[in-house]
Amino acid sequence: MIKEVESLSVIDILKNNFKDEIINDFVINPFNKTIIYEEDGIKGILNYDLIYDRIEINYVFVFNDYRMQGIGSKLINYLIVNNKFDNITLEVNVTNKKAINLYKKFGFTEITIRKKYYHDQDAIMMIRMG
DSSP: OEEEEOGGGGHHHHHTTSOHHHHHHHHHOTTEEEEEEESSSEEEEEEEEEETTEEEEEEEEEOGGGTTSSHHHHHHHHHHHHOOOSEEEEEEETTOHHHHHHHHHTTOEEEEEEEEEETTEEEEEEEEEO
16 A cells, blocks of 8 residues: 655654664755555655755665565656656666666656765756656
């Protein structure tokens, strides 16, 4: 089951998987939204910001035991189908080929490289225009 939840309700889950500074940004951002994939517990999370007329995906996270089961695809599809915005952006590590291919499957295109976005690694900024 996929559903939108209050972003604050997933903080305990995130504490075990992300650094504190990410969680702090997550908590104080009034534009922040979270979608979860839940089936006998949470298996995946898509976190995004809804900023006026556009969406910025912050991350798609699927727990290790549930990867390669289409959960990431289901979360992204849910976001696209249930939000009628023409502009969805994200950044993805240049080395994360699986995620890049997943985003391309949903019509995202590469628009620029953000140097050292992930400390010592570059990111590809991608956009999906509806």
